[in-house]
């Protein structure tokens with residue numbers, strides 16, 4: 001082969017590899033939506049990659065994809081699992097997921113980490129800890145979602161949940177790393193929220209904020225095995241008492257404490273019983289559907305606010321930067337700078353828009 005021929009061949013191979021990596025050539029919103037609805041996992045993976053994009057030129061095609069895959073009639077369950085790094089969330093998800101498959105479910109696992117605390121090690125950990133699940137035909141595991149702003153990650157995760165459900169997965173497990181802001185938003189997209197703790201370590205050590213404890217439905221004292229059994233029981237007892245002092249959550253069901261080990265499988269049956277009990281109780285009281293409706297509204301409000309701010313920042317970037325410089329230099333206060341910017345980018349409310 002001549003030099004020219006071999007370099008052409010290399011370029012063609014490179015382009016082919018590039019196009020298959022990006023998946024650009026074949027999918028349209030219509031064909032991708034159809035493939036997702038047919039339960040094709042490569043299409044689902046591609047669709048999630050699409051919605052993770054924040055590029056403005058991708059928004060129209062993404063919306064088309066989401067419109068075509070929108071199904072409100074599927075009975076699905078969304079479970080959030082949160083806790084400090086290393087609490088055993090992925091190991092628990094592997095256990096729960098495999099059990100759920102045995103019970104006839106199709107399981108999707110999504111991981112959320114807007115804070116970028118995730119190291120290569122834990123990504124690798126996800127793959128090895130969810131090994132059976134990752135390889136099972138009735139499961140779909142997406143180790144880590146897009147990085148970016150909290151708002152962007154929240155939107156992408158909500159949309160990924162919708163896509164998984166459209167592809168026929170009826171149990172969605174969302175793993176959240178960290179103990180801060182990310183749980184607040186994941187709470188807004190799941191039906192049941194489980195906080196995993198480790199026995200023996202106090203909240204100060206684990207960095208669990210009271211707010212996160214307040215919003216969980218099940219508090220799981222995990223790794224209750226070997227020489228941790230005693231300390232796990234003490235931690236469980238302390239939290240059971242503390243939970244009594246919290247106000248009644250809007251679901252009408254106070255959070256419950258469960259002891260479990262994913263290593264021995266002990267307590268996992270109890271966890272299942274509690275999960276099913278919550279689903280049945282909330283279906284009967286109507287909380288299940290009310291919570292979902294409230295979550296859809298919250299998502300719409302949040303997204304509308306974000307879009308408004310982003311669009312105005314783009315359309316009047318000069319003034320925004322000017323205000324930023326003033327606030328940085330201390331020549332303008334942050335609140336008045338924000339107010340000035342808003343009154344500059346928005347037209348004053350006219351009488352026409354006022355309710356009569």
Ligand SMILES: Nc1nc2c(ncn2[C@@H]2O[C@H](COP(=O)(O)OP(=O)(O)OP(=O)(O)O)[C@@H](O)[C@H]2O)c(=O)[nH]1
Nearest residue numbers: 084085086087088089090091122125223261262263
């Ligand atoms: N003793 C014991 N160890 C466990 C249990 N569950 C998980 N582990 C171990 O805890 C370590 C962390 O487990 P992971 O499942 O990766 O924890 P994680 O919370 O998903 O970690 P990140 O995703 O990095 O936040 C691993 O070494 C597991 O083998 C358990 O029930 N008992």
Ligand SMILES: [Mg+2]
Nearest residue numbers: 089090126175
């Ligand atoms: Mg993990």
